Amino acid sequence: MSKILIISGSPSSVSRSGAISTYIRNILKEGGNQVEKLVLRELPAEAMVHAQFNHPEIKKAKKLVEESDALVVVSPIYKASYPLGRRRSGARGCRYGSSWRSRNRGKTNERI
Known part of the structure; x- marks a missing residue:
């Protein structure tokens, strides 16, 4: 059993990339993997802007990444950008x- 972390980079609570990350999560869980999801928009903005690496939520996110066997990054692509x-x-x-x-x-x- 692998520990897999899905990192969702969508700025919206309802989005296609969010739906894709949920779909991937379900498939990975069916395969017997332990799957966690990290939603970047839920991290405290002030801690990220000011690089407060000792903030409890940032530490928790870092620990999730470090303990994972694999990462899946899902992020939207905007037209004309x-x-x-x-x-x-x-x-x-x-x-x-x-x-x-x-x-x-x-x-x-x-x-x-």
């Missing part, structure tokens, strides 16, 4: 399987 690294790399608007021209080198790179 780009990860910061893609914005700065000039790869804005790339899609899986498309090619793009680097602004810095003028070379064409194929994405797999």
Whole structure:
């Protein structure tokens, strides 16, 4: 039996990613695993913003991660948003399987 932690990163209490994490949790439990769920929005915002690592809720979350055999991270993806690294790399608007021209080198790179 494995100890598995599902980390949910959705900012909403009702969301598709929340439903997906519940679905995954049920499947893992049916397989005989011990499954815990950590909902990031339930952690105290002030403790996270001010990096208060000694806060009891932050300590509890850290302990859950450390004691887990596996992690499953579920987070929403918003349309029309780009990860910061893609914005700065000039790869804005790339899609899986498309090619793009680097602004810095003028070379064409194929994405797999």
